[in-house]
Amino acid sequence: MRFDVISIFPQLIEQYLQEGVVGRGLAQGHFRLGLWNPRDFSTLAHRRVDDRPFGGGPGMVMMAPPLLAAIAAAREANPGAPVIYLSPQGKVLNQGALQRFAGCDGLILLAGRYEGIDERVMSAVDEEWSIGDYVLAGGELPALVLMEGVARLLPGVLGHPDSAGEDSFAHSGLLDCPHYTRPERVGTQEVPAVLLSGDHRRIARWRLRQALRRSLERRPDLMQARGLSAEERALLEQEEN
């Protein structure tokens, strides 16, 4: 996987990708990163990349020529990679989209700033995506969210890929169960006894039951779409054990 990011703040992208499992994944070469600053493609004084909007209105708009040139350069380095534009007008991202992107050989991400980009840049954009229905000052955080969501799905990036046996919640469409670790007692709060029992079948059932209850309580919309299997329904109805 090769990610190429087009942004006037490449250091924002680079700095974030130094840390954590994703940073290690990059350092170990599980994926590669290219950064393209539209300012390097500006032919104007002061490496200008924005101008006032035709038709008037507040703020500035990113000009098409530097963005189109940066996209062309990224395409050369990452042939065949779809160009993805992060904006509030895009489709809202979800785990399924991340799974699909993880199967690509490369992705080119366009992070907008200012009030947005000249519409004629869209001739070079393949897909438009949003990380949620809210407005940010720039597309860099959305680009990082998409990259991290994809990178952690790539082979070798996560130290502990969900073991084949245990169906990770990302695949089961459920919210995660509660997690506990040492110390056993925190103030007056203890750890559910089942987790200390060593009975792995019982522990797995408890975790699935907790995930089901949480999912039904907090995200009935997700559960409406997903439904419950007969076993899951039975597990929910069982007395606490």
Ligand SMILES: CN1CCN(c2ccccc2CNc2ccc(C(N)=O)cn2)CC1
């Ligand atoms: C005041 N304007 C600032 C610029 N912005 C804009 C417009 C177009 C593209 C990028 C941006 C950058 N902002 C983003 C980007 C993505 C998301 C998301 N939900 O994925 C939210 N915000 C529109 C609003």
